[in-house]
Amino acid sequence: DVKVTQSSRYLVKRTGEKVFLECVQDMDHENMFWYRQDPGLGLRLIYFSYDVKMKEKGDIPEGYSVSREKKERFSLILESASTNQTSMYLCASRGPGPYNEQFFGPGTRLTVL
């Protein structure tokens, strides 16, 4: 079974802190994604990566950056956390081909005070 793990289930940070959210997948997938999930807004794509060191902006990249130094790991970085970045963050990976589903991690609930 594909496994996608995220470094923390719950995280509390203060405004202005630099925050790292880590995601690791064990199926050698090329494509990895970061989403945030908010009540009433559903899931929104922040960034995605289709290969090592490659990244593409999603629908809401402002205030975020990403890093993909190794194929299995995709990191989301909040350079200076703000309260409006309090959310559930979900990582996903997807194998090659147009019909493959995405596999999601358990999520990190981030609270910025």
Next chain:
Amino acid sequence: GNSVTQMEGPVTLSEEAFLTINCTYTATGYPSLFWYVQYPGEGLQLLLKATKADDKGSNKGFEATYRKETTSFHLEKGSVQVSDSAVYFCIAGSSNTGKLIFGQGTTLQVKP
């Protein structure tokens, strides 16, 4: 633009009732269609999928048929259980970009 529309929740049913959650999509080309389920405090899990017209996806008693003529992918289950209580997402996958187009999610509550 591309979009997925699901029926609004919450949907509240008694155990063993019949479930239908409606889903329609607007997308260019031939998207793959998925139903994912999210249990409280967890990530999304794939429930079933269909990749072309008239395909039927099924899993754990849930079914959905890819209807291109009506651009729909309605989720059905003949007899729901309390353990089916969760949020269900209808999702279209772009064959061009690999990106997912999410419905808003429908909360299902099943009472004993």
